[in-house]
Amino acid sequence: MTTASDHYDRLLAEHYTWMLGGDLAALASEQARSLDGWGIRPGPAGTRAVDLGCGPGPQSLALAELGFSPVLAVDASRALLDELSRHAPDAVRPLHADIRGVLPEHTHPGSLGAVVCMGDTLTHLPRAQDVTELIGDAAVGLAEGGRLVLAHRDLTAPLTGEARFLPVRATRDRIMTCFLEYGEETVTVHDLVHTRTGDTWQLRTGSYPKLRLGSAWVAAQCRAAGLRVTHDAPGPRGLHVIIAVKEAGPTAPRPRADP
DSSP states (O other), X not given: OOOHHHHIIIIIGGGXXXXXXXXXXXXXXXXXXXXXXXXXXXBTTBSOEEEETOTTOHHHHHHHHTTOOSEEEEESOHHHHHHHHTTOOXXXXXXXXXXXXXXXXXXXXXXXXXXXXXXXXGGGSSOHHHHHHHHHHHHHHEEEEEEEEEEEOOXXXXXOGGGGEEEEEEETTEEEEEEEEEOSSEEEEEEEEEEEETTEEEEEEEEEEEEOOOHHHHHHHHHHTTEEEEEEEEOGGGOEEEEEEEOSSOOOOOOOOOO
């Protein structure tokens, strides 16, 4: 099956900002208001931040707007990083990489004021163990008082019948719909994008798996990594938001799967 990264390269990257409304600056301002409201600001934990799965950068730009610098913006899509680069201030540093393992490779333990992984990026990882390891890496990278912000779509309760067909967005020359097909551990997302040139419509399709991650399970991974969960509630755009802070004391070692 196509991976999330391949699906973005083949289909979604060119439509991604349009899917979210089309105005990257407005999206960044919206994210800045949300992050500020959740208490995500530079402080004693420092100004360094990492945005895992940044896409075209609404969270990265928001973090920079709030005063974080540098902001390491990590994504596996070169097209989305190129889009971010056209808008990014000097504080934002795009990095083309797999988000798995990027924190220990590109940051120092105890050096980060904030780590964010939003926009449903967690569900794009291949295995639940990858989520556990990413949270563990974030816990090690955060300074005392630093915060981890996670936003994901909880797909554990399956939709049935026609409810599995989800309209994403429709404009004069573009229409996007997705269809969900539930498996035991993943949901296969089938995306259908119609685009019009003149009087001719063209259909492009693709599919990829998303992990079915329960919000309670994600919060439990944060606690197991030694973080204190301070916020655990539904958030904007149908995503569930979990915020966890690193307090003084030992952090659990990074959990790793057996080779």
